[in-house]
Amino acid sequence: EVQLVQSGAEVKQPGESLKISCKGSEYSFTSYWINWVRQTPGKGLEWIGRIDPSDSHTDYSTSFQGHVSITGDKSINTAYLQWSRLKASDTAMYYCARQSPFELDFGLWGQGTLVTVSS
């Protein structure tokens, strides 16, 4: 089955680092971009950025640039979203979503990773 499988829920303290993952299976991982989307009750769905797994080129929303980093390892079909210093305001559900370079939609989503940042 073609799918994106994300890592499990995380509970962290402010100031800690975190790396969550998104693994693609049953498709050519380098043929699709991986986007990251944040969802919170207050702000809804927000696009964070994306990576082209074929060359690791990344694009970021200006709202998230500098606070998160998107990386990938095409040898294991996995993309990552990471923080070096978490804030309480990073508490959210995070989704990865696949996009064809020839299309303008997110046709396949991961199941989500809940990140809770609390002291």
Next chain:
Amino acid sequence: EIVLTQSPGTLSLSPGERATLSCRASQSISSSYLNWYQQKPGQAPRLLIYGASNRATDIPDRFSGSGSGTDFTLTISRLEPEDFVLYYCQQCGTSPPMYTFGQGTKLEIK
């Protein structure tokens, strides 16, 4: 940055009725860049409509999209019980890449 405003925030209807959900953009956008997603409780969003009017794979034909410029509509012709969930519109910018979502419309059973 283009802002998408969805209305109404909540829509109360009965099974079998027709639902009309609106998405208005703060400036004109190409129809190719407007998508609709459905989100059920505890699940990730799912692509319903891409390019304003094209149904995604395995989406029932009771779902349809239309619109152009700044005004777009998602129509559900005959509501089924499983349709009473959340719906989001999304617009795609390409230079630079930027994807924004509306705040969502909740479809609830009347």
